[in-house]
Amino acid sequence: MSAFSDDIIALHQLTEGEYQKIVSLLGREPTYTELGIFSVMWSEHCSYKSSRLHLKKLPTRGKLVLQGPGENAGIIDIGDDYAIAFKIESHNHPSFIEPFQGAATGVGGILRDIFTMGARPIAVMDAPRFGPLDVARNRRILEGVVSGISHYGNCFGVPTVGGECVFEPCYNGNPLVNVFALGIFKKDEIFYGKAEGIGNPVIYVGAKTGRDGIHGATMASGEFTEESKQKRPNVQVGDPFMEKLLLEACLEAMQTGAIVGIQDMGAAGLTCSTCEMGSRAGTGVEIDLKLVPQRETGMTPYEIMLSESQERMLLVAERGREDEVFQVFRKWGLDAVTVGSVTGDGILRVKNHGEIVAEIPNRDLADEAPLYDRPHTKPYRPAPYEAPLLPDRTAQLEADLIAMLGSADICSKRWIWEQYDSTVRTNTVAGPGTDAAIIRIKETGTSIAMSLDGNARFCLLDPREGSKLIVAECCRNLSTVGALPVAATNNLNFGNPERPEIMAQLVESIEGIAEACAFFETPITGGNVSLYNETLGEGIFPSPVMGIVGLLRTGPPVPMQFQNSDRTIILLGGLGRCDAIRFGGTQYAKVIVNGLWGLPPELDMDYEKRVHGAIRQIVGEAMAESTHDLSDGGLGVALAESSFGPSAIGASIEFDSELRPEFLLFHEGPSRILVSTAHPERIREIATEHGVQAVTIGVTMKERLRISNRSVTWVDSELKALRGSWETSLERLLHQS
Amino acid sequence: MRFGVIVFPGSNCDHDAWYALTHNLGQQAEFIWHDSLQLPAHLDAVILPGGFSYGDYLRCGAIARFSPVMGAVKRFADEGGLVMGICNGFQVLVEAGMLPGALVRNKGLKFACRPTPLLVETIHSPFTSEATKGQVIHLPVAHGEGCYVADERTLDELESDDRVLFRYLDNPNGSMRDIAGIINKRRNVMGMMPHPERATEVLMGCTDGLVVLQSVVQFAACLAS
Numbered sequence A: 001m002s003a004f005s006d007d008i009i010a011l012h013q014l015t016e017g018e019y020q021k022i023v024s025l026l027g028r029e030p031t032y033t034e035l036g037i038f039s040v041m042w043s044e045h046c047s048y049k050s051s052r053l054h055l056k057k058l059p060t061r062g063k064l065v066l067q068g069p070g071e072n073a074g075i076i077d078i079g080d081d082y083a084i085a086f087k088i089e090s091h092n093h094p095s096f097i098e099p100f101q102g103a104a105t106g107v108g109g110i111l112r113d114i115f116t117m118g119a120r121p122i123a124v125m126d127a128p129r130f131g132p133l134d135v136a137r138n139r140r141i142l143e144g145v146v147s148g149i150s151h152y153g154n155c156f157g158v159p160t161v162g163g164e165c166v167f168e169p170c171y172n173g174n175p176l177v178n179v180f181a182l183g184i185f186k187k188d189e190i191f192y193g194k195a196e197g198i199g200n201p202v203i204y205v206g207a208k209t210g211r212d213g214i215h216g217a218t219m220a221s222g223e224f225t226e227e228s229k230q231k232r233p234n235v236q237v238g239d240p241f242m243e244k245l246l247l248e249a250c251l252e253a254m255q256t257g258a259i260v261g262i263q264d265m266g267a268a269g270l271t272c273s274t275c276e277m278g279s280r281a282g283t284g285v286e287i288d289l290k291l292v293p294q295r296e297t298g299m300t301p302y303e304i305m306l307s308e309s310q311e312r313m314l315l316v317a318e319r320g321r322e323d324e325v326f327q328v329f330r331k332w333g334l335d336a337v338t339v340g341s342v343t344g345d346g347i348l349r350v351k352n353h354g355e356i357v358a359e360i361p362n363r364d365l366a367d368e369a370p371l372y373d374r375p376h377t378k379p380y381r382p383a384p385y386e387a388p389l390l391p392d393r394t395a396q397l398e399a400d401l402i403a404m405l406g407s408a409d410i411c412s413k414r415w416i417w418e419q420y421d422s423t424v425r426t427n428t429v430a431g432p433g434t435d436a437a438i439i440r441i442k443e444t445g446t447s448i449a450m451s452l453d454g455n456a457r458f459c460l461l462d463p464r465e466g467s468k469l470i471v472a473e474c475c476r477n478l479s480t481v482g483a484l485p486v487a488a489t490n491n492l493n494f495g496n497p498e499r500p501e502i503m504a505q506l507v508e509s510i511e512g513i514a515e516a517c518a519f520f521e522t523p524i525t526g527g528n529v530s531l532y533n534e535t536l537g538e539g540i541f542p543s544p545v546m547g548i549v550g551l552l553r554t555g556p557p558v559p560m561q562f563q564n565s566d567r568t569i570i571l572l573g574g575l576g577r578c579d580a581i582r583f584g585g586t587q588y589a590k591v592i593v594n595g596l597w598g599l600p601p602e603l604d605m606d607y608e609k610r611v612h613g614a615i616r617q618i619v620g621e622a623m624a625e626s627t628h629d630l631s632d633g634g635l636g637v638a639l640a641e642s643s644f645g646p647s648a649i650g651a652s653i654e655f656d657s658e659l660r661p662e663f664l665l666f667h668e669g670p671s672r673i674l675v676s677t678a679h680p681e682r683i684r685e686i687a688t689e690h691g692v693q694a695v696t697i698g699v700t701m702k703e704r705l706r707i708s709n710r711s712v713t714w715v716d717s718e719l720k721a722l723r724g725s726w727e728t729s730l731e732r733l734l735h736q737s
Numbered sequence B: 001m002r003f004g005v006i007v008f009p010g011s012n013c014d015h016d017a018w019y020a021l022t023h024n025l026g027q028q029a030e031f032i033w034h035d036s037l038q039l040p041a042h043l044d045a046v047i048l049p050g051g052f053s054y055g056d057y058l059r060c061g062a063i064a065r066f067s068p069v070m071g072a073v074k075r076f077a078d079e080g081g082l083v084m085g086i087c088n089g090f091q092v093l094v095e096a097g098m099l100p101g102a103l104v105r106n107k108g109l110k111f112a113c114r115p116t117p118l119l120v121e122t123i124h125s126p127f128t129s130e131a132t133k134g135q136v137i138h139l140p141v142a143h144g145e146g147c148y149v150a151d152e153r154t155l156d157e158l159e160s161d162d163r164v165l166f167r168y169l170d171n172p173n174g175s176m177r178d179i180a181g182i183i184n185k186r187r188n189v190m191g192m193m194p195h196p197e198r199a200t201e202v203l204m205g206c207t208d209g210l211v212v213l214q215s216v217v218q219f220a221a222c223l224a225s
Helices: A006-011 A016-026 A032-041 A092-097 A099-115 A136-156 A226-234 A240-255 A269-281 A301-306 A322-331 A362-366 A394-405 A456-461 A463-480 A500-519 A587-591 A605-620 A634-642 A661-666 A680-690 A719-734 B014-024 B068-078 B088-095 B152-160 B210-224
Strands: A065-067 A074-079 A082-090 A120-130 A160-163 A176-186 A201-206 A259-264 A284-288 A312-317 A336-343 A347-352 A355-361 A428-430 A437-440 A446-453 A484-493 A524-530 A543-553 A568-572 A626-629 A649-655 A673-677 A694-702 A704-709 A712-718 B002-007 B028-033 B045-048 B082-086 B102-104 B112-120 B136-143 B147-149 B164-168 B179-183 B189-192
Touching: A006 A016, A016 A032, A016 A355, A032 A269, A032 A301, A032 A347, A032 A355, A032 A362, A074 A446, A074 A484, A074 A524, A074 A543, A082 A099, A082 A446, A082 A484, A082 A543, A092 A099, A092 A136, A092 A176, A099 A120, A099 A136, A099 A176, A099 A240, A099 A259, A120 A136, A120 A240, A120 A437, A120 A446, A120 A543, A136 A160, A136 A176, A136 A240, A136 A719, A160 A437, A160 A446, A176 A446, A176 A484, A176 A543, A201 A240, A201 A284, A201 A322, A240 A259, A240 A312, A240 A322, A259 A269, A269 A284, A269 A301, A269 A312, A269 A347, A269 A362, A301 A347, A301 A355, A312 A322, A322 A336, A347 A362, A355 A362, A394 A587, A394 A634, A394 A661, A394 A712, A394 A719, A446 A463, A456 A463, A456 A543, A463 A484, A463 A500, A463 A543, A463 A605, A463 A626, A463 A673, A484 A500, A500 A543, A500 A605, A568 A605, A568 A680, A587 A634, A587 A661, A605 A626, A605 A673, A605 A680, A626 A634, A634 A649, A634 A661, A634 A673, A634 A704, A634 A719, A661 A704, A673 A680, A680 A694, A694 A704, A704 A719, A712 A719, B002 B014, B014 B028, B014 B210, B045 B068, B045 B088, B068 B082, B082 B088, B082 B210, B088 B102, B088 B189, B112 B179, B147 B179, B152 B179, B164 B189
Parallel strands: A082 A524, A120 A160, A284 A347, A484 A524, A649 A704, B002 B028, B002 B045, B045 B082, B082 B189
Antiparallel strands: A065 A074, A074 A082, A082 A176, A120 A176, A201 A312, A201 A336, A259 A312, A284 A336, A347 A355, A428 A437, A437 A446, A446 A543, A484 A543, A568 A673, A568 A694, A626 A673, A649 A694, A704 A712, B102 B147, B112 B136, B112 B164, B164 B179, B179 B189
16 A cells, blocks of 8 residues: 555656655655655656667767767867857647747756856757648747747847748647757866765755746656646746846856856756756755745745746855855845755755655666666558659649748748847857858857758658658758768657557667768767657657757858859759659648658668768868758759849759659759859869769859750749748748638 | 946847957957946947846836946946947937937837848948948847837937938838937937947958947047047
8 A cells, every 4th residue: 555546646647666666766655745756757758768778779979079968968079179068958848838938948948958067058949840820729839939939049148040840730739849059168167967075065046946847847748638738837937037147157156166066957946956966976965945945935845846947056066165156146146045965875865944855865766767668569650652643743843833932841931030039149150041050169260050950751651761861961951061060969759659659650760860870970969858749649740850060160151042143053962863652751742742651762871971071072162152952842942942042043954854843853852962153073073082973953043943854844933933932921821810 | 449348137249249349340348247336447438238138027228227337327428438339238228318219119029130231321420430321231130129219309300410320221120210220419329229249240241330330449549649
């Protein structure tokens, strides 16, 4: 007979077996506070209990990796004694319940992950996913999420420099909000979340603790039901001003040399920070809750330990030097109080006015969390293999191109990114709307390129191949701007892992990412897993999102758009191959055929990598006037996008191909980059050296896009007509009634 | 010359202004904390940078105007010192009554970040003397509350006194008469919503902000000689 009813245990989303494990670890029944602590630490969100086994397959080492997974963020050496910290995090569940605050606190959380390590955040990117915009609720969610990100990032003073935004019916009841952040610091000034030094004081800094966000982590680990809408108090409220103060105060306090370890209070708040810091250092932490600054009266120990109030940090200082730390926080007008100390017994001991309310070995909480090898069968694949009958649409190619340019996934996202401050800190060399964002590092001659990417359609058809294609695309984005991809972070958004066919999606996707990241030499340095993205039994498509960073020498960026007329247009990598089966995941299939079938495009990773090497050399030798990578919408869309520059330079393209016209124009085969150049000979030489094709497909020309095959005109349009569809579509979709 | 850059809690373009002045214009610049009751001696100009002073949860700049340092900034201006408010700094100057009018929510209700073409309306100011009248410069805007409003008489007066420094050619926020930047009667205190410090280097995509900051440098140099 346990101390708690089955209902109480179930409410904490602990299974009977997990409860029994708690009892055996403690050697007794847990207290109510302890039950709460276990429930958050052993939640899917904090413990990765369903995914941990498979995450081990990811490559995490590399010569530039200073810190891999397991810390608040991964760290990469960028040379000249500087390093970058970066990670991606999801805030999917809160953003569905309260889009504005859910997204805002998502930004706040990932920013704290970065600056808790001592790095100053210098860039944010976001990859939201929404249901189609013909549903009013999806429009409201999008507007809320965008204004939440804008509110938090802009006020904090970090530029939002890129990302992507995709729409699919599977996100109707379950939008995704994945936010990536990156920060910079000196290599020898990295801070870790370790509670080292027995007797050192444990100090609480930042905002006061309230009742908000209690059980946020367990909420993020369950499916949505009708009742979830009642969980609004679980969503935290963000205060970007407080976060900005916290950033400045933490970085300044770190300079005193009195800080031993520091960790932000994110998911599972005070619980997670105390036990993880103790566990990492092999120490214990003892705190008294009466010392914790509180926003409300009458909070129970349970509530204080589980609160997810934002903008709080826990740090361990050198004993006797507390005042140096307090002085800095006082200057910034922030609360900083000693709430406990580091002990040598390895136990998280929580007191309330001296009375012990929880006493748990740190390691049991952090490292003894359940680990499940969940059964996985064949990935769930609700799509036919065979292609539907594709009627001849040669006469409609121009109309189809315009329709695709105006579709929600492909159209310009300017309406979104103009709400983000993309230029604060004056480091943005290439901002939103480019293949890869570029941030220069003022302190060195290096710039960081970064790309966020996902393709859930490909992953639904084949999670393994789809995931590899995503990694390839990110690396291609980076190479297109001349950067060498060096490291990655991933956000694995999936449905319910207790369903074997969903678990199979997760497993195959991780294995695909592992294989591709090993091949492209971009080790995973951290990330996030978001499971149970299901509403009323309806799961999302398998939606891994990759964030990959690359390094390049600082200099003016190569633009994406054509710059001058009468330049040769080369398709590096060649026209690619496609058949009806491999066409089923494309945007053409989605927008024009309204279908999803077959397999994702074929990826030859070896060839892909050679294309990356070739384009980097081309950009490095300044042989290209413009470069643009082919992705959603294939060559047709890439040609149009390259024509939408300020100088209105379009193209005249002449093919000699036997492929079906829609395959040629819109297939999404990888390993291809559009280049305009005044030096076609040199580009062909470089391509040959790397063993890749470089096909001349036409020349640039003023104000028109003309595409023909064997003298049959497919597209012949003024740029204005194409551009209008692309540029105004999102606003039109948002303002429909 | 020596610039002072005021740092309010929540300022986030303070470092950008400092960087532009020191690295891209070769001037001296120092940060001044908001609780300073006095400015350092020998300053030639003070910049109130962009950001969200004190969070700006109330009207933008409404709390910063009470900041201890603002008394010192006022005295500095009263003595003829050059004061430049950029974005949030403009909002603070307006709230402090050092410039007329008000800055309210953008007409589209949304934050707007984009490069914006501006017409230089007058070169008779320490902040535009190096430009040419009618010159078009491109500077980024990045604000949610940059819609300049004032009563008709004030607007008429600004125009007849030649105190409108910049006008938007592509008004991003609904500002009355497309006003992007103004100067006080004494012509030593100016405010503008666009960010000249974000356009001072080829890598920033544009160098049109240099003409604004160089005007200040030239003006101070003339005063000194």
